[in-house]
Amino acid sequence: MKGVKQLNTEQVDVAVAARGDDDGRLPRARASLVGVISVAAALAFGHLVAGVIDSNASPLLAVGKTAIDITPKPIQDWAKATFYTYDKLVLFIGMGLVLLGIAVAAGLVSRRSSTPGVIIAVVIGIVGIVAVMVRPDVGQLSVLAPVVSLVTGAGVFRLLHRRAYEIVDDADRRKFLKVSVGVVAGVGVAGVAGQLLANRVDVEGSRTAVGALAPTTPAPPVPTGVDFSPATPRFLTSNRDFYRIDTALTVPKLRAEDWALRIHGAVDKELTLRYEDIRQRPLIERTITLACVSNEVGGDLISTATFIGVPLRDILADAGVKPGADQLFSTSVDGFTCGTPVADVLDRGMLAIGMNGEPLPVEHGFPARMVVPGLYGYVSATKWVVDMNFNKFTDANAYWIDRGWSQKAPIKTQSRIDSPHSQDTVKGTRVTVAGIAWAQTRGIGKVEVRVDGGDWRPTQLATEVTVDTWRMWKADLDIRPGDHTVECRATDKTGYTQTQDRADPAPNGATGWDSRTFTVST
Ligand SMILES: Nc1nc2c(c(=O)[nH]1)N[C@H]1C(S)=C(S)[C@@H](COP(=O)(O)O)O[C@H]1N2
Numbered sequence: 001m002k003g004v005k006q007l008n009t010e011q012v013d014v015a016v017a018a019r020g021d022d023d024g025r026l027p028r029a030r031a032s033l034v035g036v037i038s039v040a041a042a043l044a045f046g047h048l049v050a051g052v053i054d055s056n057a058s059p060l061l062a063v064g065k066t067a068i069d070i071t072p073k074p075i076q077d078w079a080k081a082t083f084y085t086y087d088k089l090v091l092f093i094g095m096g097l098v099l100l101g102i103a104v105a106a107g108l109v110s111r112r113s114s115t116p117g118v119i120i121a122v123v124i125g126i127v128g129i130v131a132v133m134v135r136p137d138v139g140q141l142s143v144l145a146p147v148v149s150l151v152t153g154a155g156v157f158r159l160l161h162r163r164a165y166e167i168v169d170d171a172d173r174r175k176f177l178k179v180s181v182g183v184v185a186g187v188g189v190a191g192v193a194g195q196l197l198a199n200r201v202d203v204e205g206s207r208t209a210v211g212a213l214a215p216t217t218p219a220p221p222v223p224t225g226v227d228f229s230p231a232t233p234r235f236l237t238s239n240r241d242f243y244r245i246d247t248a249l250t251v252p253k254l255r256a257e258d259w260a261l262r263i264h265g266a267v268d269k270e271l272t273l274r275y276e277d278i279r280q281r282p283l284i285e286r287t288i289t290l291a292c293v294s295n296e297v298g299g300d301l302i303s304t305a306t307f308i309g310v311p312l313r314d315i316l317a318d319a320g321v322k323p324g325a326d327q328l329f330s331t332s333v334d335g336f337t338c339g340t341p342v343a344d345v346l347d348r349g350m351l352a353i354g355m356n357g358e359p360l361p362v363e364h365g366f367p368a369r370m371v372v373p374g375l376y377g378y379v380s381a382t383k384w385v386v387d388m389n390f391n392k393f394t395d396a397n398a399y400w401i402d403r404g405w406s407q408k409a410p411i412k413t414q415s416r417i418d419s420p421h422s423q424d425t426v427k428g429t430r431v432t433v434a435g436i437a438w439a440q441t442r443g444i445g446k447v448e449v450r451v452d453g454g455d456w457r458p459t460q461l462a463t464e465v466t467v468d469t470w471r472m473w474k475a476d477l478d479i480r481p482g483d484h485t486v487e488c489r490a491t492d493k494t495g496y497t498q499t500q501d502r503a504d505p506a507p508n509g510a511t512g513w514d515s516r517t518f519t520v521s522t
């Protein structure tokens, strides 16, 4: 037993006494500490190696991403709604607590021998390896990161366990403390270094270097009278306020100079485009309202911006999409996939590189994303898009399809009440009811409101910007004092009036009339 103190019987007795336990077990606190430090070391060193190879290979991130991927969308949406943009922070904290629990448990079952703890370390290590291996967004080398985690976790556990177990006197205790402090310091350094390495990709620098994007055909300036703010949202949503939905645990960091888009599958000629290829084309600008299929009736997963980019029709003319293909199966750098009808793509799809006059914000898909007005985001709006494969809907299911969502999902004609707010008390009997309505590609024809189930009354529509954007509406109503409920319904320009039937967001978008209950007081 190289390097291990050989204890005589008397020393063993002393050691046992020092451990404070008459049957030779480590005190609980010390055993737990060994577990916690080992798990921290495993994570930190794995994170460091991932920082060198590929930040997506970090075992902690990979487990988190896999957890997101296997979580059903209703639970994801609930987390999103409950924790808002902190949902991923909550996931990290939850994972941290689970790992802490496992670490303490590993220590506690190893009070006599280090073997159970080492076995647990190996098992968690293997989970990490599998989580990294099944990630679509990491290369072959990446498996090194969880392997290092496994070896570090098991090794540190054995080392610290032995040191803890051998404590006979104060000198041993100091030695144990010294080694523990040393490992903890190593954990700190490795964690910080891993983080710095992971952040070395300067995506904001790349975004700044892109500079101003000047469209060859700018969108017409937004006319006046397009909203009734503050009774409704402003017509254009700022990049900051624009709703955000993605499955990515950390926002992908892809520099414009590293970006490439591969176009392949059922095409006459495969193409690989670089950022400059896109930028040098004549750029168009379109004002479009994006909506998420998860938006509940009355929900806020809908926003409007002007997007700058290139019509996909123009790019795809060079590739030549074969007549048999009906699905554009696109993939983002983080492995998210999306299936869009080729007909819609060729009709009005756009590869966007700018949003509200700036290069796309990183959270909204920098360097490039898809935008197809009239289709919910999960079937049309791939952010950080790097791959476009033309195939058939029967060939491949995109990310959300196997999770219970429809392959095809055109945006439904819907409307929302923004004023009054629920439970508001309105002073005076002249009440402004206002909101938004949308029916992308068709346009809004009229919006009506009714109070307490009475007759439908017309509302005033704000100026229409395009049929692909939301349209604000308002009505000033005389309502007697008391509690009331107001409802709204939109009719699009095809003459279709949105259905009263309540439907959940799954599988292809919520339906039903929005309503608000409020009080009028004199
Ligand atoms: N890479 C990637 N693109 C994505 C998603 C995603 O999870 N990953 N989510 C989609 C969904 S569900 C919607 S509603 C829109 C939202 O775009 P936004 O975050 O810019 O508002 O992006 C789509 N594009």
Ligand SMILES: [Mo]
Binding pocket: 245, 291, 292, 293, 294, 376, 377, 378
């Ligand atoms: Mo979405």
